[in-house]
Amino acid sequence: MMNKSREFVIFAKNKRFVNMKHLLFTIFAYFVSVVVHAQKCDPSAVYITPSGEEITDASSAQGAPLVAHFTANPDDEIKGDIRFEWKIWNVDDPKQVLVHRFEQDIDYTFVNSGTFMVQLYATFVLDGDTITWPEAGEENPIVVSISSSKLEMPNAFSPNGDGYNDVYNAKPEFQSIVSFKATIFNRWGQRIYSWSNPDREQDGWDGTWHGQKVRDGVYYVVVAAQGADGRKYNIRKDVNVLTGYDNGAKNTGGED
Numbered sequence: 001m002m003n004k005s006r007e008f009v010i011f012a013k014n015k016r017f018v019n020m021k022h023l024l025f026t027i028f029a030y031f032v033s034v035v036v037h038a039q040k041c042d043p044s045a046v047y048i049t050p051s052g053e054e055i056t057d058a059s060s061a062q063g064a065p066l067v068a069h070f071t072a073n074p075d076d077e078i079k080g081d082i083r084f085e086w087k088i089w090n091v092d093d094p095k096q097v098l099v100h101r102f103e104q105d106i107d108y109t110f111v112n113s114g115t116f117m118v119q120l121y122a123t124f125v126l127d128g129d130t131i132t133w134p135e136a137g138e139e140n141p142i143v144v145s146i147s148s149s150k151l152e153m154p155n156a157f158s159p160n161g162d163g164y165n166d167v168y169n170a171k172p173e174f175q176s177i178v179s180f181k182a183t184i185f186n187r188w189g190q191r192i193y194s195w196s197n198p199d200r201e202q203d204g205w206d207g208t209w210h211g212q213k214v215r216d217g218v219y220y221v222v223v224a225a226q227g228a229d230g231r232k233y234n235i236r237k238d239v240n241v242l243t244g245y246d247n248g249a250k251n252t253g254g255e256d
Contacts (some may be wrong), residue, residue, distance in 0.1 A: 042132050043120040045142050050065040051199060061147035063175040064228035066110040068144065072120055074104075078128035091115045111178045113148050113229040117141040139245065149227020156240035159207030169195070169204030170240060171182040176228035184239065185220045192219065207241055216241050
């Protein structure tokens with residue numbers, strides 16, 4: 001029979017051995033956990049609106065075309081190889097992937113209305129181990145919302161140099177217009193001016209022809225445009241030039 005004192009010593013050694021194995025396993029598990037959680041990205045976006053404004057959040061409805069730049073922003077401490085994968089889809093048709101690209105950063109222009117999801121996936125390869133980010137069920141896509149279209153043209157403006165309604169173009173409330181062409185004609189059908197941007201801050205008719213101010217009177221505008229929602233606009237209407245109009249009310253939207 002084994003001596004009780006010797007039996008205790010062996011038991012103590014075995015217990016220390018077991019505890020040491022547990023300690024080593026715990027340290028290894030902690031190290032793996034730290035490595036896994038360190039392998040991540042922090043995707044971000046910058047957008048340019050149709051008016052040229054730079055924004056970083058497009059989750060509330062924006063007009064189209066909306067130019068987007070998406071950045072992966074991987075953790076600075078990441079070691080090994082990284083593979084990036086971007087997917088963009090419309091929430092109304094999640095099985096139809098609109099964009100599937102593999103660069104670290106991507107550019108994309110949204111020209112259709114709806115709500116879109118932009119998801120980045122990354123695969124980290126380190127010492128033969130492969131880690132995917134985000135883990136299944138932890139996806140947190142960037143949300144982009146594009147509004148339905150709207151376009152109206154005023155029937156008068158007053159190019160008299162007072163700073164109000166001096167340029168004829170779409171009413172400021174237009175939104176999500178992805179193609180636009182407008183032409184002004186005089187009463188004899190002569191083309192006076194054409195332009196292709198509905199934003200009066202950037203384009204439009206200033207009431208001149210061949211460098212000279214036109215006479216007050218009735219002219220004619222023809223507009224062919226299309227919205228991000230597929231809606232087509234074919235607008236034909238009179239345009240009254242009223243250089244003597246009093247803009248004391250400071251109506252910057254033009255006459256209805």
